[in-house]
Amino acid sequence: KGLVAPASQIATAPNLIGFLNGATSLVDIGLSSCDYGFGTSSGARSCGDVGDNRADGELTHRPSGSTPAEIVDEFNILLASGRLNTTSRNTLIREYNVQLNSTRYANLAYRHVVKLFLATPEFNSLSGNLLAGQARSSPTEAASAGRRLKAIIV
Numbered sequence: 001k002g003l004v005a006p007a008s009q010i011a012t013a014p015n016l017i018g019f020l021n022g023a024t025s026l027v028d029i030g031l032s033s034c035d036y037g038f039g040t041s042s043g044a045r046s047c048g049d050v051g052d053n054r055a056d057g058e059l060t061h062r063p064s065g066s067t068p069a070e071i072v073d074e075f076n077i078l079l080a081s082g083r084l085n086t087t088s089r090n091t092l093i094r095e096y097n098v099q100l101n102s103t104r105y106a107n108l109a110y111r112h113v114v115k116l117f118l119a120t121p122e123f124n125s126l127s128g129n130l131l132a133g134q135a136r137s138s139p140t141e142a143a144s145a146g147r148r149l150k151a152i153i154v
Contacts, residue, residue, distance in 0.1 A: 021036035068093045
């Protein structure tokens with residue numbers, strides 16, 4: 001009662017998916033309109049080809065650490081002001097190792113973890129993501145009213 005969240009009004013499913021598409025394109029391609037990226041579509045863009053004419057800019061950050069934990073901890077400081085919770089941190093470290101072991105390319109593992117980090121609650125909010133330490137209880141089942149229902153649940 002009395003609680004409001006005006007910022008949540010713009011956090012609709014289309015906006016969230018648009019952000020994740022743009023962020024993924026930014027990490028994979030650079031600043032470009034290709035793959036629903038954040039760049040403009042002005043000029044001659046060759047989205048399907050690899051080459052110099054693909055993006056207007058690119059991410060050039062390279063981590064100072066060399067281990068997965070050091071890399072994730074650096075992201076935590078730079079992108080989440082140190083608010084990354086232990087569960088998210090361990091998940092990102094594990095995913096870096098999985099990607100590195102499957103591809104053997106540290107650059108691909110790095111980009112994979114950047115994309116995952118951009119989807120964490122700590123990156124997408126200004127407050128801490130405090131975990132309750134226990135699973136939510138299952139909701140009670142509602143009896144059907146016999147009507148047809150069409151819904152998209154996000």
